[in-house]
Amino acid sequence: MEDLEKSKTSEIAAKPIDEEASASRPASSHDAEIAQPEAGTTVQLKRRLQSRHLQMIAIGGTIGTGLFIGSGAALSTAGPAGALIAYAFVGTLVYSVMVGLGEMATYVPINFTSFPSRFCDPSLGFAMGWIYWFSWAITYALELTASGLIIQYWAPNLDVGIFVGVFWAVITAVNFAPVNWYGEIEFYFASIKVITVIGFLIFGICIDAGAGQHGYLGFHTWGSPGAFAPYIAENQALAKFVGFWAVLIQAGFSYQGTELVGIAAGETANPRKTVPSAIRKTFYRILFFFVGSIFFIGLLVPYDNEDLLSDNTDATASPFVIAAQLAGVKVLPDLINAVLLCVVLSAANSNVYSGSRILVSLAEEGSAPNILKRTTDGGVPYVAVAFSAAFGLLGFMNESNNGGEVFDWFINISGVAGFISWTCIGISHIAFMRALKARGQSRDTLPYKAFWQPWFSWYGITFNIIIILTQGFEAFAPWSTKTFFVDYISLILFVVLYVGHKVIFRTKFINPLDADLDSGRKEVDEMFFEEHEPTTWWGKFWAWVG
Structure with missing residues (x-):
């Protein structure tokens, strides 16, 4: 192991490092905590997230309203087989992103929004960082609104604005606390989500096998009304394919948040060990939680069920609840509604956390005001x-009459921004591999080596771009200017940010030999991280799950 570390050091040292930059880097773990960071590092933030935190962030970051509520719209649009294939397909795209992100984030364990500027193009980093931040900031407002609507399920006479204000104050206050508070809260919120999904999978097996009021079900919904739902087109075969394709953006929105591991890498203790562990198991979590849930929803609920078409955001619109009602189970709606409240509050908490760390990363790259880098003694970027x-x-x-229409625009920005960010991560990974090759450094020396490369990253990039360009196809048949801008506003905003930055600052693409593979890496190599093994049965259980 010692010989391997020496070989890594000798290979990296083959490239001269600017003396002034080297002198500015911290020489010890103590200095790393108090020194001012150079561009691209996050040494002011404290590495207080433990392995169990990161494992549950990786699991819970993707389980949200997209699965508990949005999966119903996917089922009604594409049918059980169409939705299942769509979620499985997008799952492979997400996994291609995650293994590439894992390779970069374990070698240079910083916020992943810095990678495009480091390895590829500063303008790409600027555009991706700001649209990604904007999507999380806007989603915070959406989640707060959803929390009020969920509580209205129990108290319909109460105004939504009351809960928007209350939860805004609570969640904002929590994010001013040290990052390990965020990790603890997410740990327990994610635990609730995971237990709920596991419970539903067991419930689905039992009901489908005959425990419900209708007896054995099997694959009856795949036969009537059918496995695929026709959508828009008149030709039946084409209509079924269009239904499948229309669900891809919804599936992408459901998976958004998987990449939070890459944001948390900058505040994770012992990232060389914990980040690869979280990344490796992402595929199995996707397969088990998402594809499993969609599979059983499709078995228990026919795609032409009228409740699936509801615009509600409380438990009545959840296919989990609809499945229970069809089976004759009466108590589940209130339970699911309570879980949904935990889901949206967890998502809102993540929105503020991730948004603030993205701003810090942008500020360190010179793409945002320096004031955003200011932190408390506990390492919290309070301005961001x-x-x-x-x-x-x-x-x-x-509260306004036209607020809903504006929120539709915001939701679309958030959904498509996820695909744009995943594309930029894939491009950054290709550039990262080229930088390693230019230095003569083998990828076999990396702490975590992504497989099937570079083909797997190119696979993700290609299909993410295709989905981004075609997700608004409904605007073209027949042509609708309003629908076009709603569907493509995030892509238009991204292009404007990229071109505007490129024209104003005249940035150039990063030469592979000049890519910064050192800042933020050496500081972590010099730090000592104390391992904390769980002592309680609860902690040991989740360590085993992770």
């Missing part, structure tokens, strides 16, 4: 937290 949290107040737009 306050700025990101302020956008949650847009949730009060729900």
Whole structure:
């Protein structure tokens, strides 16, 4: 092991490092905590997230309203087989992104939004960082609004604005606490999500096998009304394919948040060990939680069920609840509604956390004001937290008559921004591999080596771009200017940010030999991380799950 580390050091040292930059880097773990960071590092932030935190962030980051509610719209649009194939297909795209992200984030364990600027093009990093931040900031407002609507399920006479204000204050206050608070809260929120999904999978097996009021079900919904739902087109074969394709953007929105591991890498203790562990198991979690849930939803609920077409955001619109009602189970709606409240509060908490860390990364790259890098003694970027949290107040737009239309635009920005970010991560990984090759450094020396490369990253990039360009096909038949802008506003915004930055600052593409593979890496190599083994049965159980 010692010889391997020496060989890594000698290979990296083959490239001269600027003396002034080298002198500015911290020489010890103590200095690393108090020194001002150079561009691209996050040494002011504290590495306080433990392995169990990161494992549950990786699991719970993707389980949200997209699965508990949005999966119903996917089922009604594509049918059980169409939705299942769509979620499985997008799952492979997500996994291609995650293994590439894992390779970069374990070698240079910083916020992944810095990777495009480091390895590829500063303008790409600027555009990706800002649209990704904007999507999380806007989603914060959406989640706060959803929390009020969920509580209205129990108290329909209460105004949504009350809960937008209350939860905004609580979640914003939590994000001003040290990052390990965020890790603990997400740990327990994610635990609730995971237990709920596992419980539903067991429930689905039992009901489908005959425990419900209708007896044995099997694959009856695949026969009537059918495995694929026709959508828009008149030709039946084409209509079924169109239904499948229309669900891809919904599936992408459901998976959004998987990449939070890459944001948390900058504040994770012992990232060389914990990040690869979280990345490796992402595929199995996707397969088990998402594809498993969609499979059983499709078995228990026919795609032409009227409740699936509801615009509600509480338990009545959840296919989990609809499945229970069809089976004759009466108590589940209230339970699912309570879980949904935990889901949206967890998502809102993640929105502020991730948004603030993206701003810190942008500031370190020179793409945002330096004031956003200011942190408390506990390592919390309080200015970035306050700025990101302020956008949650847009949730009060729900009080106006036209607020819903504006929110439709915001939702689309958030969904497509996920595909744009995944594409940029894939491009960054290709550039990262080229930088290693230019230095003569073998990928076999990396702490974590992604498989099937570079073909797997190219696979993700290609299909992510195709989905981004075609997801708004409904605007073209017949042509609708309003629908076009709603569907493509995020792509238009991304192009404007990229071109505008390129024209104003005249940035150039990064030469592979000049790519910064050192800043933020050596500081981590010099730090000592104390391992904390779980002592409680609960902690040991989740360590085993992870």
